[in-house]
Amino acid sequence: MGTTQLESVAEPKYWHLRTVLTEALDSEFTVGEILPNERELAARFGVARATLRQALEQLELEGRLQRRRGVGTTVAPPRVGVDVGVERQAWPGAGDDAWQPVDCAVAAPPAAVADALDTGRDTPVHIVRRSRVSHGQPVAAELLYVPHSSVPDLTGIDAPSGAARARAVLRELQSLALAGQDRAVELGSARADDAKELDRLPGAPVLVVTTRFFTGGRTAALSVATYRADTCRLTFGASGGVEIHPGPQHQAS
Amino acid sequence: MGTTQLESVAEPKYWHLRTVLTEALDSEFTVGEILPNERELAARFGVARATLRQALEQLELEGRLQRRRGVGTTVAPPRVGVDVGVERQAWPGAGDDAWQPVDCAVAAPPAAVADALDTGRDTPVHIVRRSRVSHGQPVAAELLYVPHSSVPDLTGIDAPSGAARARAVLRELQSLALAGQDRAVELGSARADDAKELDRLPGAPVLVVTTRFFTGGRTAALSVATYRADTCRLTFGASGGVEIHPGPQHQAS
DNA sequence: TAGTGGTCTAGACCACTGA
DNA sequence: CAGTGGTCTAGACCACTAG
Numbered sequence: 165m166g167t168t169q170l171e172s173v174a175e176p177k178y179w180h181l182r183t184v185l186t187e188a189l190d191s192e193f194t195v196g197e198i199l200p201n202e203r204e205l206a207a208r209f210g211v212a213r214a215t216l217r218q219a220l221e222q223l224e225l226e227g228r229l230q231r232r233r234g235v236g237t238t239v240a241p242p243r244v245g246v247d248v249g250v251e252r253q254a255w256p257g258a259g260d261d262a263w264q265p266v267d268c269a270v271a272a273p274p275a276a277v278a279d280a281l282d283t284g285r286d287t288p289v290h291i292v293r294r295s296r297v298s299h300g301q302p303v304a305a306e307l308l309y310v311p312h313s314s315v316p317d318l319t320g321i322d323a324p325s326g327a328a329r330a331r332a333v334l335r336e337l338q339s340l341a342l343a344g345q346d347r348a349v350e351l352g353s354a355r356a357d358d359a360k361e362l363d364r365l366p367g368a369p370v371l372v373v374t375t376r377f378f379t380g381g382r383t384a385a386l387s388v389a390t391y392r393a394d395t396c397r398l399t400f401g402a403s404g405g406v407e408i409h410p411g412p413q414h415q416a417s
Numbered sequence: 418m419g420t421t422q423l424e425s426v427a428e429p430k431y432w433h434l435r436t437v438l439t440e441a442l443d444s445e446f447t448v449g450e451i452l453p454n455e456r457e458l459a460a461r462f463g464v465a466r467a468t469l470r471q472a473l474e475q476l477e478l479e480g481r482l483q484r485r486r487g488v489g490t491t492v493a494p495p496r497v498g499v500d501v502g503v504e505r506q507a508w509p510g511a512g513d514d515a516w517q518p519v520d521c522a523v524a525a526p527p528a529a530v531a532d533a534l535d536t537g538r539d540t541p542v543h544i545v546r547r548s549r550v551s552h553g554q555p556v557a558a559e560l561l562y563v564p565h566s567s568v569p570d571l572t573g574i575d576a577p578s579g580a581a582r583a584r585a586v587l588r589e590l591q592s593l594a595l596a597g598q599d600r601a602v603e604l605g606s607a608r609a610d611d612a613k614e615l616d617r618l619p620g621a622p623v624l625v626v627t628t629r630f631f632t633g634g635r636t637a638a639l640s641v642a643t644y645r646a647d648t649c650r651l652t653f654g655a656s657g658g659v660e661i662h663p664g665p666q667h668q669a670s
Numbered sequence: 671t672a673g674t675g676g677t678c679t680a681g682a683c684c685a686c687t688g689a
Numbered sequence: 690c691a692g693t694g695g696t697c698t699a700g701a702c703c704a705c706t707a708g
Binding site (some may be wrong): 618 | 673685686
């Protein structure tokens with residue numbers, strides 16, 4: 165009924181809904197405004213809640229909406245540009261750095277990390293946890309893997325763990341010669357602990373930035389940083405020297 | 418049955434399923450192998466198909482699975498590393514470039530693009546479409562927006578559109594002095610046309626790489642490249658001079 | 671044509687938030 | 690406590706692919 169006789173290509177309902185809602189968001193809503201609840205919206209559009217939710221999921225993925233259990237659905241602000249300096253060759257923890265050390269443990273890393281570090285699969289390494297805050301919001305959580313061989317002089321540091329220990333590891337790193345670094349970005353889903361730190365549910369989409377730090381041919385450290393994909397735009401402030409910025413680069417139908 | 422009495426924190430079923438399947442994929446399956454169909458899997462795990470699908474969606478997002486309608490679900494190969502040269506300062510279309518011109522049109526760009534280019538909202542620009550193939554698979558689709566002012570000598574080129582025209586625009590660009598460029602990466606969802614080109618469904622998760630090209634203080638061109646998020650890992654081949662690479666950097670539970 | 675994944679429905683209950 | 694989004698079910702039908 166009322167298949168408006170157009171769209172002979174049979175566009176899925178949720179996709180059409182997404183488009184309609186996108187336009188509504190652009191024209192009739194302001195940032196921070198809260199939308200009617202899901203049951204209400206579903207009724208208004210004459211679809212099942214599951215279908216409505218499929219559309220909302222899309223919009224949340226695109227950073228247009230923010231949903232919080234027990235609260236409601238609000239119109240999200242444009243994504244924040246978060247600088248991921250590719251140009252800048254420096255050890256983590258150098259100078260400013262935008263990251264906050266949280267704690268430090270010693271444990272065996274995941275297999276993929278062990279391989280990248282070229283340590284044995286079961287060899288324990290330092291695992292420094294850091295978090296990054298931007299505009300008052302937590303935007304990223306990082307695990308920094310540092311083999312013992314990279315920080316040999318760390319023995320006998322007072323703090324056995326905690327933020328103090330994390331800082332000590334980072335401090336030791338600075339004394340190494342940094343031969344180069346290497347970055348990759350991919351999509352992932354938040355593990356339970358990252359999700360908690362980022363104030364999201366497990367499985368939330370994240371941008372995973374993997375950085376390898378080299379010194380004299382070997383990998384001296386490896387950082388796995390997990391950014392909220394819904395609220396962040398990773399920027400690589402390059403050469404231009406220009407600043408500015410337009411709005412979000414969302415996809416128009 | 419076997420709620421193993423642990424997980425007092427009430428882990429959602431789909432999340433637990435995801436974990437179980439991840440482990441199964443790691444140990445019992447090989448790349449390209451096809452999984453039992455969804456109804457079968459759901460029955461086997463004793464959940465509704467919707468729940469099973471939620472887990473599969475996660476795994477597809479993480480690049481572990483590939484699902485194709487009418488065919489089945491297969492184990493995906495590790496993500497391909499796709500180089501997104503940040504170091505390299507060059508106009509699109511220079512030298513090798515990895516991109517294939519598809520066609521070219523003249524039309525008014527989306528508002529956000531017009532703002533970035535600092536052209537009027539309704540001013541038509543050249544829109545060059547290109548596609549990028551890696552390992553025999555289409556991995557990205559690009560829209561390159563070039564204001565007329567950046568390619569003034571283009572008047573009277575033979576081809577009014579098509580790949581030839583696209584190449585002509587790119588050729589003209591090379592003659593400008595490139596003052597710098599600027600990149601950002603964010604998560605998006607594939608528009609219908611991009612989805613088609615990438616052999617995905619509309620709404621599929623993509624990594625959107627926005628590049629601005631500067632010349633003498635103004636933005637001479639703007640590229641919006643859409644990469645398949647499920648199959649690609651964007652790499653920024655930096656300074657290190659190193660090559661290699663470990664497996665995928667997926668999240669372990 | 672048979673079998674796959676994709677869409678959709680109409681319910682139910684749960685976990686969380688804030689007044 | 691009432692109201693929100695999150696999870697889950699058990700169906701149905703559709704669109705696509707391949708033999």
